[in-house]
Amino acid sequence: MKIEKAKLIHNISELNLCDKFDRIYFGDEFCENKMPNLGNLKFLEKNVVDKKITVVFPYITQSNLKKIQALIRFISENSLKFDEILFNDWGIFYFIRENYPKLKLVLGRLLTKQKTDPFANDIILNKQEMVSSKQKVFVPKKISGDTFEYFSQSLINSLIFQKFMIKNNIVRVELDNLNWDMNIKLPKDVKASIYFPYTKISTTRYCGQLNMLKNNCSKQCEKSNIVLKKYRTKFSYVIKGNVVFFRNTKVSNINLADRIVYND
Numbered sequence: 001m002k003i004e005k006a007k008l009i010h011n012i013s014e015l016n017l018c019d020k021f022d023r024i025y026f027g028d029e030f031c032e033n034k035m036p037n038l039g040n041l042k043f044l045e046k047n048v049v050d051k052k053i054t055v056v057f058p059y060i061t062q063s064n065l066k067k068i069q070a071l072i073r074f075i076s077e078n079s080l081k082f083d084e085i086l087f088n089d090w091g092i093f094y095f096i097r098e099n100y101p102k103l104k105l106v107l108g109r110l111l112t113k114q115k116t117d118p119f120a121n122d123i124i125l126n127k128q129e130m131v132s133s134k135q136k137v138f139v140p141k142k143i144s145g146d147t148f149e150y151f152s153q154s155l156i157n158s159l160i161f162q163k164f165m166i167k168n169n170i171v172r173v174e175l176d177n178l179n180w181d182m183n184i185k186l187p188k189d190v191k192a193s194i195y196f197p198y199t200k201i202s203t204t205r206y207c208g209q210l211n212m213l214k215n216n217c218s219k220q221c222e223k224s225n226i227v228l229k230k231y232r233t234k235f236s237y238v239i240k241g242n243v244v245f246f247r248n249t250k251v252s253n254i255n256l257a258d259r260i261v262y263n264d
Contacts, residue, residue, distance in 0.1 A: 004259040006054065010034050010222060011245055012043050022050065023204040025261055027056030029108055030203045030243045032064050033217045038074060043079050051139075054084040054106060057092055061205075064068075068092065076100045080255070086174065087111075095166055109164065109200055113155040115199050116237045118179040118246050124148045125180065152183040162187050175257065176200055179246075182253045193259040198238065198245040207242035 006023040014099030018024050026044060028034035044053055055075055060068060072095070075082040079102075087093050088108035096103055122128045122149055128140040155161055156173050165173075165174070170189045175184065176199045186192060205222070206241060221251040228237040254260065 001255075001258055003254070003257070006261045008056070008195075008263045010262055012040055015048070018051065018115070019231055021262070022051065023259070024051050024053045025056050025086070025126075026053055027086070028058050029056055029086070029200075030058050031207065031221075031241055032058050032060045033239075034058075034219060035060070035064065035065075035068070036071060038070060041071060041078075041082070043073055045081050048081065051082055052083050054086055055082050056108075058085045058086060059089040059110065060092065069095065070099060072096060074104075076103060084172065092235075096100075101169065103169070104172075105170045105264065106168050107156070107176060109174045109176055109195065110154075110203070112173055112175060114176050114178065116152045116176050116178060117197055118199075118248070120151065121179045122136065124151050148180070151184065152178070152181060154182075154184060157183070157185055162190065163211075165190055172259075174261070175253075177248050177250060179248055179250060182256060184256050191259065192257040193261050194254060194257040195261045196254070197247050197249050197261050198240075198263050200247045201237070201244045201246060203243045205242065211225050 001175075005020075005118050006025050007018045008025040009017060010028050015024075024044075025039070027036045035057065038068040041055070050193055055066065060173070066106045072085065075085060084104050084106050085096065086106040087096070088106050088110040090111070091103065096105065123140075124143055124144055154175070156165075165172075166187065166189050170190065172193060173186070174193050174195065175182070178199065186190060207217075226239040228239070235248075238245045238247065
């Protein structure tokens with residue numbers, strides 16, 4: 001199986017990073033302040049010649065609804081270039097299905113509902129260590145194999161949900177690269193992408209960098225990250241704006257997908 005390589009970028013100034021990739025992911029999964037604008041899409045439509053583009057949308061608030069409607073209209077008019085819309089908000093999904101039912105949709109990482117925190121790895125594999133203090137000894141409880149099976153799967157394994165995706169032209173799902181082996185089973189009509197090397201742990205609308213700037217977003221997160229060094233875990237946590245990630249170079253899950261999305 002040929003694996004397509006895609007590059008996730010947030011700004012047209014990063015286009016040069018996409019030269020060696022088969023596809024461009026343009027936009028942001030988590031922050032509406034970093035959504036594409038119409039000027040960005042027009043520039044891409046005119047200047048990107050040899051690559052398809054997946055437009056990436058986050059969850060949004062009511063204040064950006066009209067803006068995103070205009071973007072989706074433009075994407076629909078130029079669907080040969082922008083052949084996929086990646087959504088992380090069921091409201092966006094509903095709007096597209098009602099107004100542009102022929103557009104190909106991609107189910108974003110926030111909606112595939114994986115359990116991603118690497119701290120859980122030792123627990124579900126029964127590798128957690130005994131902890132002692134002056135007063136007590138804490139012996140970890142053994143976890144059953146059913147728990148590991150639960151953590152290795154996703155909402156998309158559900159046959160009912162798979163029928164829903166096929167019915168609504170959701171042709172692809174986006175997956176985090178978990179720190180344990182994944183058990184993902186999809187019908188032939190739905191493909192999977194895996195993100196590498198940053199795995200998402202959690203996100204919030206209350207961006208720490210935005211709050212520090214008194215609600216005046218200057219997209220500082222595109223210029224710098226906050227790294228929390230290893231603490232009771234084998235991983236460092238990386239904060240990019242309103243999202244917490246960890247860097248995971250585990251490759252055993254890659255063969256589950258026909259597309260890798262590089263998000264470094």
